[in-house]
Amino acid sequence: MTERTGHCLCGAVSFKLTAEPLATRICWCRDCQHLASNGTVNLLVPTEALAISGTLSDYIKIADSGNEITRQFCPSCGTHLFAKSSGRPQFRVVRVGNLDAPSSIQPHMNIWASSAPTWACLDVALERVEQQPLPPKPSPAQ
Numbered sequence: 001m002t003e004r005t006g007h008c009l010c011g012a013v014s015f016k017l018t019a020e021p022l023a024t025r026i027c028w029c030r031d032c033q034h035l036a037s038n039g040t041v042n043l044l045v046p047t048e049a050l051a052i053s054g055t056l057s058d059y060i061k062i063a064d065s066g067n068e069i070t071r072q073f074c075p076s077c078g079t080h081l082f083a084k085s086s087g088r089p090q091f092r093v094v095r096v097g098n099l100d101a102p103s104s105i106q107p108h109m110n111i112w113a114s115s116a117p118t119w120a121c122l123d124v125a126l127e128r129v130e131q132q133p134l135p136p137k138p139s140p141a142q
């Protein structure tokens with residue numbers, strides 16, 4: 001297992017991942033486009049595998065599913081780092097661009113592809129899911 005580290009733009013928030021991602025996806029939902037002006041590249045880890053250092057500010061929005069989505073930002077530089085869903089408390093979403101080594105992971109799926117802008121660059125070699133994908137299977141023992 002590779003231990004991964006990352007931080008926000010200003011460095012006030014840092015984090016460590018102690019498990020391999022359960023999934024890595026590029027999300028084209030409209031909320032992600034507001035956050036990134038593009039798709040967001042996200043990995044999913046078990047909640048207990050994400051260790052955060054520093055203070056976060058939360059923004060909570062109810063998703064179409066009815067779940068409460070909490071998005072977490074650095075209050076100093078505004079970098080968006082993490083998200084969690086009330087419907088899936090066992091997972092944390094981590095924005096891949098904040099990793100110290102973003103090339104250490106490989107996205108394998110475009111999700112919410114139906115809401116991608118016409119100019120979006122979607123790798124046709126990746127699996128395409130028009131909306132929300134199924135959750136990953138339970139983590140194998142690690």
Ligand SMILES: [Zn+2]
Pocket residue numbers: 008009010011012013074075076077078079
């Ligand atoms: Zn920051």
Ligand SMILES: [Zn+2]
Pocket residue numbers: 027028029030031032033040112
């Ligand atoms: Zn999204």
